Amino acid sequence: MEPTFLEEFRVQLNHWMKELLSEADRTRDGMNTENKGTFPDPADRATMESTRNFTLRIRDRERRLITKIQEALARIDEGTFGVCEVCGGEISVGRLKARPVTTLCIECKETQEAEEQQA
Numbered sequence: 001m002e003p004t005f006l007e008e009f010r011v012q013l014n015h016w017m018k019e020l021l022s023e024a025d026r027t028r029d030g031m032n033t034e035n036k037g038t039f040p041d042p043a044d045r046a047t048m049e050s051t052r053n054f055t056l057r058i059r060d061r062e063r064r065l066i067t068k069i070q071e072a073l074a075r076i077d078e079g080t081f082g083v084c085e086v087c088g089g090e091i092s093v094g095r096l097k098a099r100p101v102t103t104l105c106i107e108c109k110e111t112q113e114a115e116e117q118q119a
Helices: 003-033 042-078 093-098 106-118
Strands: none
Touching: 003 042
16 A cells, blocks of 8 residues: 555544544543532433443444454554455555555455345
């Protein structure tokens, strides 16, 4: 892969990770300072807990995405970014632009999804 593409992906991945970490910090700060008072109405408390659980699920997904971003950055450093981990073929730039943390070419991903549907 051309060095200019690699640098573009590096910048994009670093920016993406910075945004996710910033959101995680805001969530943590918000949960530390949120109103911990009593709720006279059980429905209000349930709504608050439901919202908090939803936010935590989103942050957990983002945490896993941060790990994938770090792995993609490591692949750029190692020179294996854009190489399918199954077949060793090149992952198209279009696919990488759509999903820069991907480790599979489109053909191997389609095979994987077909196998998952069979199970």
